[in-house]
Amino acid sequence: MTDIAPAPTGTAVKHEIYWRETESVTPGAPLREDLRCDVCIVGGGYTALWTAHFLKKADPRLEIVIVEEDYAGAGASGHNDGFVTPTIGHSLGALVHRFGAERAKLAYAAVGKSILELNRFCAKQGIDAEFESAGYYQVASNPDQIRLLERDLELAARLGAQSGLDLLDRARARDRIGSPAIEAAVKVGGALINPHRLARGLFRVVTALPGVSLYEQTRALAVEPVAGGHVVRTPQADVTATKVLYATNAYQHQFAEFRRKVVPVWSYAAVTRPLTDDELGAVHWPEREGFVEAGNFIVFGRLTAGNRLLFGGGRAHYRFRRDMDVPRNIDNPDASEALHAVLRRYFPMWQHVPFTHTYGGCVAITREVVPHVGALGDGRFYAHGFCGNGIALTHTTGKVLRDLILGRDTSYSDLLFVHGKEKPFPPEPLAFLGAGALSSVLAAQDRHPRLIRRQIV
Ligand SMILES: Cc1cc2nc3c(=O)[nH]c(=O)nc-3n(C[C@H](O)[C@H](O)[C@H](O)COP(=O)(O)OP(=O)(O)OC[C@H]3O[C@@H](n4cnc5c(N)ncnc54)[C@H](O)[C@@H]3O)c2cc1C
Structure with missing residues (x-):
């Protein structure tokens, strides 16, 4: 036990996420009617929102439906510590050790670019994420x-x-x-931000795009194959989509495919x-x-x-x-x-x-202590395991997923955390x-x- 000076008396400590007090949230209505779309994204954090953003920029005709169990940003995206870091996985040393200097350099450059773009995006879209670029x-x-x-x-x-x-x-x-x-x-x-405000601002920008809908209070219960795609079952209605993205990061283990691939x-x-x-x-x-x-x-x-x-x-x-x-x-x-x-x-x-x-x-956290982004080969895609360094990295991942979902072979679809081998955790x-x-x-x-x-x- 550490020797601690007691907090001054009369100070009530809340066991609640501080950032949530900086902007109130009223979650939107859940999905109540069956829908069809091109891409259904499960989860409403940075990964989901950046992917929807980059997909729509690449192909404005796409219809995208996002289902979020709670509200957009309720997960780590809204309550992280706000250090916008270039780090991928555990550390630069670990990355070079595992993948070699050249691949590590390419990945760091992509994430470094994301840090700059994030700042510009917030300024352009009027998102007051309390961005402090001194880092x-x-x-x-x-x-x-x-x-x-x-x-x-x-x-x-x-x-x-x-x-x-x-x-x-x-x-x-x-x-x-x-x-x-x-x-x-x-x-x-890097930079410092207010993570909750970034998530909520990004939510507003992305859902203002025609053809993107995000249903809060809508938990994906199962993803099942159907002719031409998959159906995402939620408590009151289903979403049938040609492509499905699992973007629930620390919650990803709830889906059988990822049960032993990533742990919270x-x-x-x-x-x-x-x-x-x-x-x-x-x-x-x-x-x-x-x-x-x-x-x-x-x-x-x-x-x-x-x-x-x-x-x-x-x-x-x-x-x-x-x-x-x-x-x-x-x-x-x-x-x-x-x-x-x-x-x-x-x-x-x-x-x-x-x-x-x-x-x-x-x-x-994944066994390799690096994120994994990839495709299951049947129209389903995934991203998880950001290991506590996801603010800038999920922006980069949005570009990676854009290219994987659109079937493009680019420098993003070949980054070191794409289609990597995943060792399972033991039971x-x-x-x-x-x-x-x-x-x-x-x-x-x-x-x-x-x-x-x-x-x-
Ligand atoms: C305490 C903490 C501190 C951190 N500090 C930093 C930091 O300083 N810098 C940094 O770069 N990174 C930090 N991170 C990591 C970063 O926050 C994450 O990597 C990033 O937010 C991941 O975004 P995401 O969209 O993939 O996941 P999330 O933001 O967790 O989004 C997943 C969403 O899926 C939803 N969901 C789960 N199950 C379902 C379902 N069945 N159906 C529908 N929706 C579902 C959840 O409600 C959640 O909103 C921190 C993380 C934590 C937890």
Whole structure:
């Protein structure tokens, strides 16, 4: 148990997703009559919405129906931590290790382009996603983590990154983010956003396109083959489509085809009340970049547009039998305590500032710890396993799925996460035991990186 300064009395902590308070949502009516369309998409997160967007741009005649169990953005798309990262899967190192430098470079370039396009898209469409393009730093708080930063810089140089990328020593790093915990830093770039507002803005833009309808409160119960395509069964009506896309990411295991291909893993976050102007003045943080500590189980922090502090990360939590039940799992006192320790370590001057929200959500992990996007070969397509790095990557994936669904052979349809081999997870209880063991080894490597040197994931 970490030693924690108790939150000031009288502070009620909500175990609810903070971002949802930044824009209210009234879910639309469910699907009540049978429909026919060219493409039916199951799930209403970024993957679904970007795919619909790029499909319509490529072929405006397409009729697209999206069915979403809750509301568009109710999944990870609406409650992630808002770091728009170029990362694919676990880390750059893991990607180069698995796929080689050349393929990793192509994939990073595609996702990097998505980051720029996302910013332009929001500006053009008037989506106030609170985009902060100063991005974030990868930081080190001890010599072992400095070595990890140096390793990543070497890799980035091999991949042809611009020379502007360099290791900031303690003084230069603290001149960017005035935390006494930071010993070194590397600017990653990327951006920070409000994820819920991005999801809701994207929902409005996509559903304004003629020929796209999105039914909220409409759960896909089954996808069955019929002549010329598939039928997506929902509680009150069916959608018959020539092509079907499964875009439910961490929920994808509910469909038999993906049962053992992707598992949900709980990741937690904590948000403070807004800092006062006096409190803000206590830390030199001129560009408000986020920071991500180097390691397997990263911890990270950022300011929201309303000057709250958000901390996230820490050890991953796989629940027996892929348990995604929100009331049972959204509050994790141990994770909240660990995040409070991060607040105190990075910003002791703000340790009195209480958390107002602590909550968790599920990231989707595959055996290879990279996403998988592909076709089942009978008019059905899938995308899952974004491993906690999906904001920019789902934008790129929208282009990949556009090309797969339209049968086009392009540079996108050949990226390293397309049509990759997927190893299944073992059945329970082995999956649960294996996840626990792997988590322990990764945590041990974070504590003793010189003892465990090999690339584990
Ligand atoms: C806590 C957390 C923090 C994260 N932080 C970051 C971050 O800082 N940066 C980053 O890049 N990425 C982050 N991610 C990852 C990122 O949010 C996801 O990769 C991305 O949102 C995935 O989008 P998606 O559309 O594929 O899935 P989702 O947004 O989860 O959408 C899937 C949708 O499917 C719906 N659904 C499920 N079953 C059915 C069904 N049977 N019928 C109809 N609909 C169904 C769900 O309700 C959900 O809305 C984070 C994720 C989590 C959980």
